[in-house]
Amino acid sequence: MKGYFDSGFLFKLYWREANSPAALAMLQKFRPPVVMSRFNEIEMLHVARRKTWIIGPGGVPQMTPAQFQAGLSLFEQGLQTGVLARLEVDYDEVFDVASDLSNKFGQTIPVKTADLLHVAMMEFGFDEFVTADKQQYDFAIRAGYAATFLTS
Numbered sequence: 001m002k003g004y005f006d007s008g009f010l011f012k013l014y015w016r017e018a019n020s021p022a023a024l025a026m027l028q029k030f031r032p033p034v035v036m037s038r039f040n041e042i043e044m045l046h047v048a049r050r051k052t053w054i055i056g057p058g059g060v061p062q063m064t065p066a067q068f069q070a071g072l073s074l075f076e077q078g079l080q081t082g083v084l085a086r087l088e089v090d091y092d093e094v095f096d097v098a099s100d101l102s103n104k105f106g107q108t109i110p111v112k113t114a115d116l117l118h119v120a121m122m123e124f125g126f127d128e129f130v131t132a133d134k135q136q137y138d139f140a141i142r143a144g145y146a147a148t149f150l151t152s
Contacts, residue, residue, distance in 0.1 A: 003030040004126040006118050007043035008133050009150055010036060014078075015048055015063065015071040019132065023150055026130065033085040034078070037094075039117050041086070048072070089124050097123045101143060111139045119143055 012023040013034075027034065048071060051063035078084035097120035098113075105111060111119075115136045122129055122145045129140040129147040140147040 001030055001127045002035075002125060003128045003130045003148075004118070004121045005034060005036070005040070006129070006131040006133060006136055007040045007047070009130050010034070010040055011044050011047060012132065012150075014044070014075045015051075015067065019150055023132070026148065026150060030128075030130075033082055035085050035087045037087045037089070037118070037121055038091065039114065043114070044075070045072075087121070087124070089121070094120050094124070105139070105143060109139055109142055110135065115139055119145065 009023055011017070012020040013027070048063065048068055052061050052065055052068050054062050056062040075084070079086070094117060098116040101111075101116050101120060112135075115133070118131075118136065119129060119140050122140070127146060129137075129145050130150065131137045131140070131147065132150040134149060137147050137149040
């Protein structure tokens with residue numbers, strides 16, 4: 001089975017979060033490589049960078065520079081070894097599908113623009129949408145796609 005993984009799910013594979021073990025376990029049901037869109041890459045790396053300066057509940061940044069670098073190294077290693085691959089797709093077509101989804105559901109279902117873009121990827125050969133975002137999961141289901149939600 002070929003899955004499209006949202007950025008929040010993929011993030012858990014490279015930077016430790018409470019449900020990282022569950023994400024790693026869930027990943028086993030999909031055939032490799034893990035394919036990542038340009039949206040995924042930008043979102044994941046940006047969130048990781050932001051966590052190095054966003055202050056958490058303990059008064060310290062959510063991620064140390066060493067944790068950021070360790071995750072980044074794992075991410076780069078995944079690309080180099082082929083475990084992780086960049087999705088080659090015509091992004092104009094992705095935007096067209098996202099626009100269609102917006103036209104169809106934008107006035108009835110709460111959905112963010114980034115979520116439209118991720119769910120639009122389902123039209124490019126994926127069997128299942130995998131996410132750690134409940135609102136994104138609900139939208140994918142209502143839009144008619146097979147989806148899996150990673151709980152905490």
